[in-house]
Amino acid sequence: MLTNSFGLQANAKNYISINSLDDLSKIENLYDKKLLILGSGTNVILDNYFDGTVIKVQLTDIENHKDYISVGGGVDWAQLIEYCLVNGLYGIENLTHIPGSVGAAPVQNIGAYGVEISSFIKNIECFNLKTKKLETLNNDQCKFGYRNSIFKSKDLVILKVNFVFEKSFQPNLSYPSLSQFLKDKSIDTSSLTPRMLSELIKQFRNSKLPDPEIEPNVGSIFKNPIVSVKDFDKDFLVGHKWDQGDGYTKLSSARLIELIESDLIIPDTLRFYENHSLVLINNGGASFNEVIYLLNQIKSRILKEFNIKLEIEPEIISV
Numbered sequence: 001m002l003t004n005s006f007g008l009q010a011n012a013k014n015y016i017s018i019n020s021l022d023d024l025s026k027i028e029n030l031y032d033k034k035l036l037i038l039g040s041g042t043n044v045i046l047d048n049y050f051d052g053t054v055i056k057v058q059l060t061d062i063e064n065h066k067d068y069i070s071v072g073g074g075v076d077w078a079q080l081i082e083y084c085l086v087n088g089l090y091g092i093e094n095l096t097h098i099p100g101s102v103g104a105a106p107v108q109n110i111g112a113y114g115v116e117i118s119s120f121i122k123n124i125e126c127f128n129l130k131t132k133k134l135e136t137l138n139n140d141q142c143k144f145g146y147r148n149s150i151f152k153s154k155d156l157v158i159l160k161v162n163f164v165f166e167k168s169f170q171p172n173l174s175y176p177s178l179s180q181f182l183k184d185k186s187i188d189t190s191s192l193t194p195r196m197l198s199e200l201i202k203q204f205r206n207s208k209l210p211d212p213e214i215e216p217n218v219g220s221i222f223k224n225p226i227v228s229v230k231d232f233d234k235d236f237l238v239g240h241k242w243d244q245g246d247g248y249t250k251l252s253s254a255r256l257i258e259l260i261e262s263d264l265i266i267p268d269t270l271r272f273y274e275n276h277s278l279v280l281i282n283n284g285g286a287s288f289n290e291v292i293y294l295l296n297q298i299k300s301r302i303l304k305e306f307n308i309k310l311e312i313e314p315e316i317i318s319v
């Protein structure tokens with residue numbers, strides 16, 4: 001049974017765990033076979049049977065070098081956040097409480113509240129399934145973008161991520177709803193510590209996002225589309241968009257879904273989270289087909305209504 005935070009029933013034909021570099025010999029001849037690299041399963045929508053081999057990186061060391069830290073792909077993201085807080089390494093407080101593994105974090109360049117992990121990545125050690133060689137890609141070679149990177153190509157198994165964090169604490173409070181949350185809580189931002197910020201981010205997230213352990217979900221179900229300002233009326237989605245500069249703006253997919261939600265046929269097994277319409281919840285017993293049917297309905301309604309192409313954020317893994 002494959003673990004996934006959406007609570008979908010899924011199995012695979014084969015399963016290979018990478019606990020040390022010696023285990024790479026088990027995957028070196030699999031390039032042209034059906035493969036799935038799986039972390040903690042918090043950003044995938046799995047069909048009920050994967051007719052191939054699942055690869056799971058279980059390297060769990062954290063090594064502190066003078067100028068950088070080297071972190072195994074199997075380390076839990078929460079463990080890395082805690083390690084940074086304890087060791088005086090700053091910058092990723094805003095990424096507290098994002099579920100998943102370190103090895104998956106660069107794949108979609110995880111981000112939250114104005115911070116993206118790519119800003120702290122020195123390089124990434126991976127195994128190239130195509131060339132059967134170990135490779136170290138520097139930050140540029142990773143081709144990071146908004147929820148994107150070269151690792152979406154699937155040829156590269158991330159083994160270790162080498163990070164450079166800040167040595168002094170400069171909180172990033174640029175995200176409007178985060179700074180409003182701190183204001184509402186009467187937090188004196190001049191006396192914020194990294195630990196306090198991390199705890200506040202956790203509270204902020206808990207106030208908006210459901211705990212996947214209780215309400216199975218995969219976080220945001222769609223990416224927020226980035227569109228050209230000139231193609232949309234200036235008042236379109238006012239208060240639900242973020243200027244990107246250069247004539248582009250990022251629109252809230254949550255708001256777009258709210259605008260068409262009454263037209264959707266939603267099965268009893270699924271619902272949108274009451275506090276955040278970008279989060280789809282499995283009420284229990286949802287099937288892969290039900291999820292895909294609903295996501296396709298949303299995409300086509302939004303395309304028809306607003307001429308906007310939504311992109312599904314988690315990876316769809318079908319047979």
Ligand SMILES: Cc1cc2nc3c(=O)[nH]c(=O)nc-3n(C[C@H](O)[C@H](O)[C@H](O)COP(=O)(O)OP(=O)(O)OC[C@H]3O[C@@H](n4cnc5c(N)ncnc54)[C@H](O)[C@@H]3O)c2cc1C
Nearest residue numbers: 037039040041042043099100101103104110111158218219
């Ligand atoms: C409640 C909730 C909130 C979330 N909030 C955010 C958020 O704020 N910001 C955000 O960016 N994301 C968010 N996510 C998405 C998710 O947490 C991240 O994408 C996370 O990095 C996924 O980690 P994982 O180990 O579960 O990856 P998985 O879901 O197992 O895999 C995700 C992708 O990474 C690939 N992959 C996994 N491990 C490796 C590896 N070692 N080498 C190469 N490829 C690999 C997989 O093939 C797959 O394509 C949220 C998810 C949930 C459930």
